[in-house]
Amino acid sequence: MSGQYQLACACALQAAGFAVVVINPRQARDFAKAMGRLVKTDSVDARVLAELAQVLNLRPDRDRFIKPMPDQAQQYLYALVLRRRQLVRLLVSERQARGKRIICGGRATVRSALYMAAIVAMRHNAVIRRCYERLLAAGKPKKVAIVACMRKLLIIMNAMVKSGRPWSDQLAQA
Numbered sequence: 001m002s003g004q005y006q007l008a009c010a011c012a013l014q015a016a017g018f019a020v021v022v023i024n025p026r027q028a029r030d031f032a033k034a035m036g037r038l039v040k041t042d043s044v045d046a047r048v049l050a051e052l053a054q055v056l057n058l059r060p061d062r063d064r065f066i067k068p069m070p071d072q073a074q075q076y077l078y079a080l081v082l083r084r085r086q087l088v089r090l091l092v093s094e095r096q097a098r099g100k101r102i103i104c105g106g107r108a109t110v111r112s113a114l115y116m117a118a119i120v121a122m123r124h125n126a127v128i129r130r131c132y133e134r135l136l137a138a139g140k141p142k143k144v145a146i147v148a149c150m151r152k153l154l155i156i157m158n159a160m161v162k163s164g165r166p167w168s169d170q171l172a173q174a
Contacts, residue, residue, distance in 0.1 A: 007069075031051075031055075
């Protein structure tokens with residue numbers, strides 16, 4: 001058993017009076033391989049786990065392997081510590097994410113061609129130039145405005161291909 005329900009199940013069994021040991025599944029699998037049990041079925045796994053429990057009980061350093069399950073207060077504290085670590089990691093990644101973003105999605109050749117087309121269109125095409133200037137006036141960084149113009153060009157070209165019509169300002173305004 002693994003996943004989010006493992007600890008709750010183990011604690012419930014321990015509270016009911018059963019002896020419970022939670023081990024790393026890899027250790028159980030390695031023990032099975034060492035015992036020559038390569039078949040993985042429920043009955044074989046049950047036998048292997050029973051043998052592993054017997055072997056662990058015979059070891060003088062068994063306390064190193066078998067630890068008591070945490071009580072409810074310890075579980076709560078563990079959950080708080082875990083959540084704090086997650087929040088710290090998120091905060092660090094948010095701080096590092098500030099600044100300029102890099103576009104790396106999509107096909108590089110298409111992206112490069114669209115970039116050059118947008119640069120030329122911003123100089124020579126009134127529709128794209130107005131779009132670029134409007135974005136700059138709204139306070140957008142130049143690279144963001146260029147990428148928006150690239151997208152606008154792509155949408156216009158797709159519309160031209162779909163409709164079978166050449167460039168027109170009406171098509172570009174839509």
